[in-house]
Amino acid sequence: MIPAPFDYVRPDSLAGAVAALAEAGEDAKVLAGGQSLLPLLRMRLAYPEVLVDLGGIAELRGVRDDGDFLWIGAATTHYEVLHSSLVREHCALLARATATVADPAVRHRGTIGGSLAHADPAGDLPAVALVLDARMAVSGPDGVRELAAADFFVDYLTTAMDDGEVLTGLRVPKVWAGWGFHYEKFARTAQSWAVVGVAAAVRERDGAVAEARIGLTNMGAVPVRARAAESAAAGAGLAAGPLRAAAEQADAEAAPPSDLHAQADYRRHLARVLTGRALAAAASG
Amino acid sequence: MGRVPRVHTTIDGVVYQDEVEPRLLLIHYLRDRLGKVGTPIGCDTSNCGACTVHVDGLSVKSCSMLAVQADGCAITTIEGLAPDGGHPVQRAFADCHALQCGYCTPGMVMAAVDLLRENPDPSEAEIREGLEGNLCRCTGYVNIVRAVRAAAEEMGAPGARIHPAPEAAVLPGGVPGAESAAHASAPAGGGTGR
Incomplete structure (x- = not known):
């Protein structure tokens, strides 16, 4: 299938991209790795008049130490994230979840910023950004601003970014020493989207859970923090039994969809079971 | 425009x-x-x-x-890939009968070459995971996995880490946490497609 015609701009600076978006108006679309956008264009589910390609902007790419934060440029590919020793050291949860995104060829082109800005509730990385308290850096015609991940995802395929704004990167606080992580994903086949995914972070103290963070993928129009289960897990012993009991509340805040992959009640069941597994795996590593 | x-x-x-x-x-x-x-x-x-x-x-x-x-x-x-079609992965696909209709083969070979670049000595599970983005509707993947392993050895990987003829043990969808490489999932859930 062949996309509808569009104009193409490849600026070599962030300022150039913001200017190009402003000039093109509301029928413009940002192109990063294209692994979500190109299929949409081919199937003519999207037909922008202008594509602004971020692929030529070196400043949007790469991972660097930024004091109390890790900076991950929006145009950094999943492959680069996976191979970043800084990511493995400071936010291993991101590496674990990224390893489950699609397949190697898609990970070579797809970018972390594209995945987050696309805001697909079945995407693996939004729930991870939520759990890690990532700050989303955004540039637009009115300047630069930063949004908490919790405020960034506002609806199905919709973020808090305005038309004309570009996600430039994430700042992840380097507060995760001593935490264990796991991303548990349930998908029908290899390379499929998650029917449900669970991002878990557990900090242990004296043989019990001191603190837990749980983010749910595809359990609503936006990624969900399972706060009731987080509270229930705090203080629980590290054995499977107490963690499973805490996970019984994993779907309390969620409003999962029913679609051709799963009914809502089945997703609730999955969220509880997978959260139990994810907490146990995070607690042991 | x-x-x-x-x-x-x-x-x-x-x-x-x-x-x-x-x-x-x-x-x-x-x-x-x-x-x-x-x-x-x-x-x-x-x-x-x-x-x-x-x-x-x-x-x-x-x-x-x-x-x-x-x-x-x-x-x-x-x-x-090779001027005469003689890249070790191509030869291994022919030798191990890793194709039937051949339609997926060019992509499968290119993905396998990239897999071996990153991991010159992959286990069966790693081969299946590395090729998860490539679908074959004919072979059931068994001979493809064998071919990639054979190419790895041809290209200098040390030991045979894979048991021959594990067909019966390949389960669609795989077994979570299974230790044996023979129980890893097939690259597309074993033929269910999506």
């Missing part, structure tokens, strides 16, 4: 400069403009991996990239 961009690429060792419509997909540029029909179009939905090529050394589904995005890149297709 306005401007027609120029792209400058090196494809299978040959330098090309062309004007392309922005919406032209890389796969259509390769096949329709350059006549490089060794790379087939399979699903057109990014699932099947038949159109896999290497862009700057990394496997990419050429249906999921615009030709304009390839500006400045070096691309290798199945046609440029």
